[in-house]
Amino acid sequence: MAEFLMPSLGADMADGRLVTWLKKPGDRVQRGDIIAEVETDKGVIEVEVFTSGTVEKLLVEEGTKVPVGVALALIREGVSEGSAPAAPKRAEPPVRPASAVQAKPPPAFAPASAPPPASALASAPPPPAATPQPARLRLSPAARRLARELGLDPTGARGSGPDGALTRADIEALAKARHPAPEPEPSAPAPRPAPERAESRRATSAGPENLALRMRQAIAAAMSRSNREIPHYYVAHTIDMTIALDWLTETNAARPIAERILPGALLLKAVALALVDYPEFNGRWENDQLVSNSRINVGSAISLRNGGLVIPAILETDQRSLDELMHKLQDVVERARRGQLRSSELSEGTITVTSLGERGVQSVYGVIYPPQVALVGFGKVTERPWVSAGHVVPRPLLDVTLAADHRASDGHRGALFLAKIEKLLLEPEAL
């Protein structure tokens, strides 16, 4: 019997609130199925199960806040694809009231039911704790400001924008329709989970302002820890992108619009392939030593329009074609901005890539997400003077930087790693 545990979705995640069970006792589950939704500082995350079998028992009630590592359900392992589904059992009432739930010590991270990398990450929860998602309540900064000015609580309202997003006009209409309600107190008790699943998928115990504060606090905690514990060093390298961009232009010209590739996919793939030769940048610092990760899962920093950022990882980045990477990237960006990321995407990143070039930044010197040991930054591709064969010529140049943990690697290897990225980008057709 395997335990399905409250997962750790970041280095500083201490607990989470079980919002909704998406499976019930008797249901068969396959590795990777989404079994529950959990509210964290990042918002509501879809949590996958990493054991195939049958749900034996739910141990925690919806709405209960439990520490990371506590068993949430029991999964009977080994049900084959072809076997008859287990007879649904009448669910025994979950037995753990919120106040009684205690974190198990170390066994909480037992590999039996934790995500595979979590077993590898046993005592060190995986990276981007500082990657909160926006509140499920969708409203623009302008609409939020107006709601605040009017003393209006729009929680539960559905707007006229896509996916029910609230616009300024919606807020104005709401204000006319309702008596102004006071802004919820941050310390207000959490509402009970909504009875309907569709509703509970959007329910959070925190209002948007409170959640934004929690996001900021999570980022602050992770970044403070990083700067406190990790001796960073930085190296930078300038890459002539002429060949890569020419290849991309030519490739995209022959493709329908839905199959075009953005330069970002090339950069992700180049980083992932370079890590094969330089695994010390794809590890984690644990118990005073570098521990290698067996898989290369590159996380991309994605800024959220209402503030904050998330760093979902594309699993096994090095194994994917450029087309796959492009589609994955497109999918993950879209879901990140909708607040529909999955637990594995947030918990299994092994290195982070951040690109701020589109905002005009020439070079990025990032802060490593612990327990990762490296972060790669890409700046803006700009046409600048470049010396080639004795001539100064204008070339599209890209600055790539590496922020690395000096406990795990040295600058010499960092420089070689960046040179490898350059070499890979000089042969884009091989990516």
Added chain:
Amino acid sequence: MTEDQIRTQLFAAITKVAPEADPASIPADADIREELDIDSMDFLNIMQALHRALDIDIPERDYPKLFSIASALEYLSHKS
């Protein structure tokens, strides 16, 4: 397709990517990317949405011609 119909599709494509945006309030000649703080992925999604809605091909080299509401309308009207 009339310009109003194209405008409707253009605004729908924008608000799908940036739900908080009010395209009607964007100055016609302003750079959409700067106005809405959208990146190349968002822009590609807008191009793909327009391709689906209007059934036209938009070559990558033409992307700069769609930098503003006004220029996009002109380009799309010409292509439709």
